[in-house]
Amino acid sequence: MTAFLNHFRFEFRTGIRNRQLLFLNYMFPLLFYLMMGFIMVDINPMFLELLIPAMMVFAVMAAMLMGIPAFLVTAREEGIFRSYHINGVPPSSILSVLSLTTSIHMLIVGLIITLTARPLFNAPLPINWVHFIVVTVALMVAMVGISVLIGVVSPSTNFQVMISQIIFIPSMLVGGVMLPYEFLPEAAQALSRAFPPTHAMNAYKELAMGVSADFSAWGSVGVLFLGGILAFGLAIYLFNWDRRNEARRGHPSLAFIALLPWLASMLLS
Amino acid sequence: MSEPVIEVKHFRKLYDDFVAVDDISFEVHPGEIYGLLGPNGAGKTSTLESLEGLRAPDTGSLRVAGVDPSRDTRGLRNLIGVQLQTSGLPANITVDEAMKFFCAYHGVRPNIELINRLGLGEKHQTQYAELSTGQQRRLALALALAHEPQVLFLDEPTAGLDVGTRVELHSIMKEQKQRGATILLATHDMAEAEEISDRIGILLRGELVATGTPLEITATGAGLTKASVRTEQDCLGDDGAGFPAVESISVKDEYYIYFSTDIGPTVAAIIQFVESQGDRLIDLRVERPSLEDRFLEITTEGVAR
Numbered sequence: 188m189t190a191f192l193n194h195f196r197f198e199f200r201t202g203i204r205n206r207q208l209l210f211l212n213y214m215f216p217l218l219f220y221l222m223m224g225f226i227m228v229d230i231n232p233m234f235l236e237l238l239i240p241a242m243m244v245f246a247v248m249a250a251m252l253m254g255i256p257a258f259l260v261t262a263r264e265e266g267i268f269r270s271y272h273i274n275g276v277p278p279s280s281i282l283s284v285l286s287l288t289t290s291i292h293m294l295i296v297g298l299i300i301t302l303t304a305r306p307l308f309n310a311p312l313p314i315n316w317v318h319f320i321v322v323t324v325a326l327m328v329a330m331v332g333i334s335v336l337i338g339v340v341s342p343s344t345n346f347q348v349m350i351s352q353i354i355f356i357p358s359m360l361v362g363g364v365m366l367p368y369e370f371l372p373e374a375a376q377a378l379s380r381a382f383p384p385t386h387a388m389n390a391y392k393e394l395a396m397g398v399s400a401d402f403s404a405w406g407s408v409g410v411l412f413l414g415g416i417l418a419f420g421l422a423i424y425l426f427n428w429d430r431r432n433e434a435r436r437g438h439p440s441l442a443f444i445a446l447l448p449w450l451a452s453m454l455l456s
Numbered sequence: 457m458s459e460p461v462i463e464v465k466h467f468r469k470l471y472d473d474f475v476a477v478d479d480i481s482f483e484v485h486p487g488e489i490y491g492l493l494g495p496n497g498a499g500k501t502s503t504l505e506s507l508e509g510l511r512a513p514d515t516g517s518l519r520v521a522g523v524d525p526s527r528d529t530r531g532l533r534n535l536i537g538v539q540l541q542t543s544g545l546p547a548n549i550t551v552d553e554a555m556k557f558f559c560a561y562h563g564v565r566p567n568i569e570l571i572n573r574l575g576l577g578e579k580h581q582t583q584y585a586e587l588s589t590g591q592q593r594r595l596a597l598a599l600a601l602a603h604e605p606q607v608l609f610l611d612e613p614t615a616g617l618d619v620g621t622r623v624e625l626h627s628i629m630k631e632q633k634q635r636g637a638t639i640l641l642a643t644h645d646m647a648e649a650e651e652i653s654d655r656i657g658i659l660l661r662g663e664l665v666a667t668g669t670p671l672e673i674t675a676t677g678a679g680l681t682k683a684s685v686r687t688e689q690d691c692l693g694d695d696g697a698g699f700p701a702v703e704s705i706s707v708k709d710e711y712y713i714y715f716s717t718d719i720g721p722t723v724a725a726i727i728q729f730v731e732s733q734g735d736r737l738i739d740l741r742v743e744r745p746s747l748e749d750r751f752l753e754i755t756t757e758g759v760a761r
Contacts, residue, residue, distance in 0.1 A: 190560035197546075197553050204548040204583075266544040273508055273540065274558045274599070275533030428510070 194280055199288040211254040212292040216246030220300055224308040233367070236398065238310040239301055240391035241364045243323060244384045246296045248362075251289055251330040252337075252355050256347045258285065259338025268428045278426035282339075282419070286331040293327060311396065318394035325411035326387040332418030333383065333445070339422045340439040354382065363388030368401045376401075381449045386410050402455045410452040418445040460519075461486050461607055461638040462507065467516035469502045469662075476502040478662040479516070484655075489629065489639040491653030493646070495755055498659040500642040501541055504609050507640065508538050521606050534562055537605035539596050541612050541642075547585035551576055551595055554584065555602060562603035570598045573628070575621055590616045597625065601632070608632060608639045614648060626652055646748035656747070658754055666754055674750045680704075681719040684711045684741045685726055691735035692726075699725045711739070 202208045220242040228235045262268055271281060304310035313319035333354065341347035359365060361375055362384030371379060379385040386407035393400035394408070421444060425437055460483035469477040477499040484490040492500050505511045507518055509525035509532050518525055521535040545554055551571060559566040571577065574594040579587060587595065593616055600608060610629075614622045629639060629652060643649050649656055650670045658666040658673070666673055680703055685692060692712045701718035716722035719742055730737055 190557075190563075193557055193560040197549060197557055201546060201548045262546070266540070267546055269510065269540060270545055270596075270599075272510065272529075273533070273536075273538040275530070275561045276558075 190276075191280055191284070194276070194284045195288065198284045199291065202288050202292050208254055208258070212250045212289065213296060216242070216249055216296050217299065219245060219249070221307075224304070224310070228308055235308065235310050237367075237388070237392065237396060238308060239304050239313065240322075240388060240396060242300045242304070243297050243391070244326060244362070244364050244387045245359075246300065247293050247323075247326050247330050248355065248358060248364075248384055250293055250296070251327075251334040252351050255285060255289060255331070255334035256338035256341060256351055257344065259335065260341050260344050260347045263427065263429060264344070266429065272428045279423050282335050282422055282426070286335060286419070290327045290331060294323075297323060313391075313395040314397045315395050319391070322387060322390040322395055322408060322411075325390065325408045325415070326383065328415035328419075329383040329387070329411040330415070332415035332422070335422040336418040336425075336442055336445055339425050339427065340442045342439075358382045358384045361385070377453050380453045380455060381446075383411060383414065383449070386452065406452070406455045410448050410455070414445065414448040414452075417448060418442075421445050458486050460484060461488075461521055462490070462640060463517070463519040464503070464507070465517045467503065467506065467518060468514050469499070469506060469511065470514045475662050477506075477659075480659070480662075480664040481516075482657050482664060482667060484638055484640060486638055487633055487636050488654045489633055489641060489652055491649035491656040492640060492642045492659060493644075493649055493656060493751060494659035497661075499662040500659055501611060503659070504611050504640065504642055505540075508532075508536060508540075508609055534603065535605060536607045536609060537600035537603065538609045539593075539600040539611060539613055541615075545584045545592075545595070547583065549584050550581050551584075551587070552580045554595060554599060558599050559602050564603045567598070567602040570602055571595075573624065574598050575624070590618060590621065593617060594621060597628075601628065604635070604637075606637060608637055610639065611642045612644065613641065614643070614645055622648075646746065646751055650747040658751060660755055666750075670747050674745050674747055680715040680717060680745060682741075682743045682745070683714045683716060683719060683723055683726065684739070684743070685714070685730075685737065686711045686739045687730055688736040688738055689733070691730060691733040699729070 202212055223242065224238060228238065234241070268281070301312070305312055337347060337350050341350060361371055361379035362382045363379070364384055368376060368379065368385060368389065389400050389402060390404045390407040390411070392398040393404035421442055425439060425441060462484035464483070465481050466479050467477055467481070468475070468479050480503070492503065494500050502511065506513050507520055507525055509529040512526040520532060523531050523535065525532050549557065552568070555566045555568065555571060571580065574597060576591060576594055576598070579591060584592065584595070597613060600610070614625060617625065632639060641649070641653065653670060655667065655669055656673055657664050690710070699714060700721040701716045702714045702722055703717055704715045706713045714722055714726070723740070723742060726740070727737070
């Protein structure tokens with residue numbers, strides 16, 4: 188436990204000391220939030236209604252999807268995991284400490300967004316705070332799981348960036364952050380349910396903000412938790428210490444199993 | 457003899473079609489320092505990393521402190537200390553944090569004194585990325601030693617170190633040996649291997665081509681001992697003057713250098729000859745073949761084969 192706490196303390200400080208992580212965890216989401224608050228609300232006043240959930244989703248998605256996989260791939264390429272391996276740091280600690288510290292950074296960012304959205308932009312606050320927290324946790328679990336899995340199975344930084352973008356860009360376009368789900372064509376709506384932000388926005392709407400959901404809100408919460416936990420479990424199972432790792436327990440293609448909950452969620456109504 | 461701490465039996469390691477290590481066997485006993493020598497690509501790092509549990513052998517068996525490193529990596533961690541040839545630490549971790557971090561995972565108190573001994577006393581709060589290469593290697597060494605492991609694996613431990621730190625490292629290695637630790641040392645530095653190793657194994661193209669104490673290894677070569685002589689009036693000719701047992705002669709910096717198969721009669725004859733010429737010896741040095749000479753001989757033979 189002491190080792191885990193020590194590891195946690197160091198990793199949390201790294202999120203602030205490391206300029207790249209500081210940018211991804213704090214600067215980028217908060218600058219985007221301010222930009223959206225000042226510009227987007229003027230263009231589309233309806234956006235204000237869901238400003239807080241949308242910016243929560245964006246912050247978590249950007250920080251985790253861009254920060255965690257890159258951190259993991261770089262650490263592996265630089266031999267940091269080899270040092271961890273020979274000193275008995277288990278993969279579960281490496282991945283959970285990174286996930287927990289990033290989640291805490293995101294909670295801080297979320298708190299800043301929630302506390303400032305009303306005074307700055309007159310954005311409505313959640314009407315059910317417990318549900319708001321539950322959906323936020325579900326969103327973090329989903330994004331952490333997907334992000335660590337990408338980091339674990341990506342053989343190189345280039346590959347990791349490509350996979351992260353394959354998820355990030357469609358999530359931004361059809362995930363309900365920029366464009367409401369109900370404005371999408373039917374085929375695009377089905378496709379958008381394969382992305383975690385769609386489920387997070389859907390659940391936030393009904394459970395936290397008092398707006399009707401587009402499909403089962405609790406179903407979305409379930410998919411977020413299930414998808415995240417499955418991906419995280421696969422990441423621990425497929426963890427590799429270095430590029431030539433011979434102790435990996437399965438082929439990286441097993442990571443495709445993590446898609447199942449998201450594909451199944453396309454059937455939700 | 458006591459049970460070996462490190463046991464390598466018919467170990468073979470392949471990377472696709474490339475044979476990195478080919479059927480080698482050796483043992484290292486408690487408290488021994490075993491030097492593994494070889495040119496680049498000879499298989500030293502593959503052997504070390506397999507013993508450390510970072511790689512799995514393709515055939516053969518490995519045991520370290522009674523543990524199979526490819527199967528019980530968790531059991532192995534507190535038994536061994538490792539300084540890898542290529543490894544890293546997070547760029548933002550400070551020297552003290554690194555010590556606390558790894559000691560916590562080994563379940564021991566941080567050994568801050570070791571940081572001071574290895575010349576990092578003023579770097580406690582310095583981040584890893586801001587340390588020089590030599591300082592980074594010293595930190596890696598401190599981390600390998602901090603939990604007082606039963607077996608130490610050191611891969612090129614003195615590469616990039618200054619003379620003072622090198623001497624300090626050798627003294628630490630001798631202390632570790634005295635407390636009963638077994639050390640497997642891979643190095644390119646022949647003088648270091650000769651000075652500090654109890655036994656040596658020379659790897660060439662994945663095969664163990666020579667093994668024994670440094671003296672045994674140097675004695676099994678061509679066995680030519682070198683006598684370097686300089687006189688006041690330069691009476692020695694470069695034809696060897698018929699000195700007994702001389703195989704070849706060279707001249708360098710006013711010294712006549714005789715390579716002899718039986719150094720006693722050679723030196724006696726040289727002294728007698730100088731006196732008989734009314735000359736006077738300024739300098740006479742006798743050197744047995746060094747490990748480096750023997751290493752070059754073995755590797756040259758191996759390459760020519």
